[in-house]
Amino acid sequence: MSDIKKVVLAYSGGLDTSVILKWLQDTYRCEVVTFTADIGQGEEVEPARKKALALGIKPENIFIDDLKEEFVRDFVFPMFRANAVYEGEYLLGTSIARPLIAKRQIEIARQMGADAVSHGATGKGNDQVRFELGYYALKPDVKVIAPWREWDLLSREKLLAYAEANGIDISKKKNGGSPYSMDANLLHISYEGTVLENPANEPEEDMWLWTTSPENAPDSPEYVELTYRQGDIVAINGVAMSPATVLAELNRLGGKHGIGRLDIVENRYVGMKSRGCYETPGGTIMLKAHRAIESITLDREVAHLKDELMPRYASLIYTGYWWAPERAMMQTMIDASQATVNGWVRLKLYKGGVYVVGRDSDDSLFDPTIATFDEDGGAYNHADAAGFIRLNALRMRIAARQKQKRG
Structure with a gap:
């Protein structure tokens, strides 16, 4: 493991990532750079700096970035242009944050000359996929350290024991807090x-x-x-x-x-x-x-095409393919549809x-003179509908005749 000299850790300051920070120092004997993203989680992010310092991280190796505007402008808004919903209900709140965190982590790795990145996602979840697909898409030669797939600290009790043994602040966890993973x-x-x-x-x-x-x-x-x-x-x-x-x-x-x-x-x-x-x-x-x-x-067909493509687009975000060429291609089409x-x-x-x-809207395609149930001044000829219907029924009429012949 001596080939890892410096690693950038996605660091929240919580129990898991604080344990990971110390574990990286002990296991890889490498220099650790911490990166904490403020994407509007509603908690103070500055305590992460104090915790990192307490664990021996140099001040110049601590990054705490306010990414709220970039998050909404460049990730949330583009996703909502597509009306993206996963499996009919989920609005992809966790999924859409991961590509931004991966992007900034790789930027810091380049800036700091790091040869590896690390995250706190477990081996059972989606986030490990999302983070690592982003890492490899943006820096294909980067080394990835995923502690949950390497260590034996696979229970809360083991994490707490490791933290206590290494002087990591766990007062919040010991005193309760939310019982949920949030x-x-x-x-x-x-x-x-x-x-x-x-x-x-x-x-x-x-x-x-x-x-x-x-x-x-x-x-x-x-x-x-x-x-x-x-x-x-x-x-x-x-x-x-x-x-x-x-x-x-x-x-x-x-x-x-x-x-x-x-x-x-x-x-x-x-x-x-x-x-x-x-x-x-x-x-x-x-x-x-x-x-x-x-x-x-x-336009009707543009709207329907967007709806047909949306589940694929949403699935790409859910499964971590934000940086994939097919998502970028679909985004170009989606953004073009939004001009009006x-x-x-x-x-x-x-x-x-x-x-x-x-x-x-000044760009509205709704024409009340045509849609009205009252007299429309000749804007729409009702008689035209007869030929329209007969032409669209032609294939069904042919099939019905064949069925009649077969008895």
Whole structure:
């Protein structure tokens, strides 16, 4: 293992990655660089610096980066242009964060002359795939250290014992804290483990951190108007906002009204089924609104083609292929479709529901003079429909005749 001289670790400052930091020092005898990404997880990231210093990391080897704007602008917004949903429900909150973390980790590895990168993903999950596909796509010769696939610290008790033996701060873990395995960023927060491992168990109400229960949400609806430019939200209620600010405000509104809770059993890429609960208040609002503005600005066949391709696009993100050429190719097509996705959408938020109550655009393809049930001044000739129907029925008429001949 002496060929590893310097490694960049994706470091949260929590128990797992703190143990990994010390384990890398002990096992590989290498210099460790820590990288902590602030992508809106809602926790202080600066304590990670203090913990890294306590474990002997040089100040110049500690990176704590605010990536919230880049995260929403370059990853979340492009994904929502595609209306991406995995297996019909999951809005890909964890999945979409991994390519950004991998990208920045590789940038730091190049900057610091590191020959390896490391992460804290387990050998059972999707994240190991997502991180490592990103690493190899961006730096094909990089060495990857995945401790969970190498060490024997495969239980919480062993991790705690290792931490205590090496003077790693575990006070939060010893004093309790959340019993769930959680992952959070500006798009969502996820919960796994403990009682959730039985799909028959209803989540406890006090598990949810971002959203009011729909039953306790305000008794009066709230209206919100979103302004779109080329498929992205640029203003809320007429106030221009940056991408990260947009998502933070929609999280606040959605959380207030009990929007965005999800309880699913999903198919992991590594082969097993996994039960998880998610809160994605802002993303739930964004998906509903984006489909609404597209409904009046996209050509029918373009919209249908996007819907056909969306499950493949969503699966690529879920399984870690953000940096793959096929995802980039699909993104080019998706982005091209958004040139006319401009205008506004008005929504009503109420008791866990998001309701579209209005939409308009200067690029709208909705023509009221044609769609009207009243006289349209000759814009549409009803008689034309007869020939249209007969031509489309031709193949079925031919097949029916053949069936009649066969008796």
